[in-house]
Amino acid sequence: MYRLYHYPLCPFSRTTRLVMTEKSLSFTLTSENFWEKREAFIKMNKSGSVPFLIKKASEEEINDGKNHLLLSGINAIVEYLDEKHENNPIYSGTAEDKAEIRRIVDWVNVKFYNEVVSYILNEKVIIFFKNKDIPDTSILHIAVQNLFVHIDYFGYLLSKRGWIASNKISIADLTLAAHISVLDYLGMINWAKMSSGNKETFREWYRIMKSRPSFRSILQDSVAGFAASNSYRDLDF
């Protein structure tokens, strides 16, 4: 039995939820506004970040110093879950296949996140909660331009492979879908512009991802102050 501290619009938290659901693990979700640096949270999770995964324990037990599994860091969490729960493997194939899966995961979690998602999350969500400030539209504009370049590359890979890293679904698909779902929630993806070529291939892939049972809980997410976009819960967007 796991407990996952998450934030609904955090793409890394969403990746973790998708992995746990794909593997039929039972877990409790606790929403954590990580930027508030809640004292009891920092005490048990020195990194202060979400997702934070614990196993079979209450906050009290952890702060008593008992030796439970406490995990932060997206790669640490998903690699652990895959090693510990072998059903529906999310890293599979030869060493070269796994290398390609992890290459895409690194691309999405580092490059795509830094060039697109983090700008949008910061301008639209974090700034709002911290200062009740309005977003800087010039930053959002650059992020959306970068988004289209990335989507074209993802569509190119998908057109050659079926799934994003190989001919099987993998952690790379779950990771990318998690990031995309956050942007979609915030209404940052203009799907009407994804109707041809690589971009259409990408849209088709996201339709399939969104229709998976593991996506159901994510599509029910609702964050006060941020209504989901019209396309968000629509499986035929």
Added chain:
Amino acid sequence: MYRLYHYPLCPFSRTTRLVMTEKSLSFTLTSENFWEKREAFIKMNKSGSVPFLIKKASEEEINDGKNHLLLSGINAIVEYLDEKHENNPIYSGTAEDKAEIRRIVDWVNVKFYNEVVSYILNEKVIIFFKNKDIPDTSILHIAVQNLFVHIDYFGYLLSKRGWIASNKISIADLTLAAHISVLDYLGMINWAKMSSGNKETFREWYRIMKSRPSFRSILQDSVAGFAASNSYRDLDF
């Protein structure tokens, strides 16, 4: 036979070099000023980032479209090398041990990098090459303050374990030592302040890391425009 495109002051490139040397792999090093976005480099490595690892191929062969292993993304690279070359394993133990190793790796590559190393690299190195500008000392000041907080945590972990993630050397030690070595080269670590408690434990650990044969090549690095600090090549700093 591998070829690694790297940048001498990139901590992720250094991690890769350390792993390859610890595993006695033979490889050729090619230095790449990645921020210049060299056309032939981008053509073969769409991420544009270093480290970039290729196997048995010249740039010409790769641009001819032959199917060689082309890897970017630090986790993709090091996990591949460890899976492919089993000697001197860098992820070992139970699933929980490996989870702790990867937790520290994520901490160093994401949190420590974003709060300390990237500021320093950007202000001291990248800005210099791009604009011949001078560093913003207020940013450097914040980065150094953050550095001390992290070092205290690393020293705390080391005092309990021997190595940073467990009782054996792992990729977590190589990763952290690579990042520290970049800061040390740039003279950003005041070792005189590391003479007691957790900080002394940390300094002792770095002395041991620096004395490993795999560190020799890194200690010989020299980057035009940036002389190594006095402590850098001194094993008894």
